[in-house]
Amino acid sequence: MTTHEHTDEAGTAHAHEHTPRMNLAQQVPDIYKAVLNLEMATRKGMDPVLLELVKIRASQLNHCAFCLDMHTKDALAGGESVQRIVQLSAWEESRHFYTEKEIAAIELTEAVTVLAGGTSQTKSGGGFVPDEVYEKAAKHFEEKELAQLIAVIATINVWNRFAVTTRMVPGHYTPGKHR
16 A cells, blocks of 8 residues: 655644555446436435435444545535534434434434344344334335435445545545535
C-alpha cells in the first residue's frame, strides 16, 4: 500500500494517507453509473435526515471510512447535530436522541447490513432479518416507504463494499458533492 503524509489546515502532520487500490468508476463506468442511478432513485421522497442516519450506521458497521466521511459531512450540512451523529454508534444506550421511527430504521439497517444466522432459522422464525425487526419497521413505515428504505440500506452496502475494497481515501469529500 502506498502512502503519503497528510497535513491539516493548521499545518499539523498526520499519519500517512494511503493510496486507493483502483478507481472503480473509471474501470467500470457503466456499473458505477448504474449504482449511482439506484442511489438517486432510493432518495426520492425519503426524509434526508433519516437517509443520512441509515447511511452512517451501515458505514460504521462496514468500517467504511470514505462513506463515513461523506455521510457525516452531508448530515452536518443538512442540519443534523454532532451529538446525534456521534451517539449513533452507541444508539442502543442513546435511544432518547432518536425518534421511534429512526430507531426502527437503524435496527433494520443493522439487520440487513450484518446478515447473521447463516443458513439456519432464527428463533423468531425469520431467516437473516429477524421478524421482530422487520415488523417494527413495518409499523413505522408505509409499505412503499419500507421497500424504499430496504433499497437505501442495500445501496449503501454496495457503496461501502466498493469503497472498502478499493480503499477509497476519506477526508477529501465536499458536502453535497454527489447530490
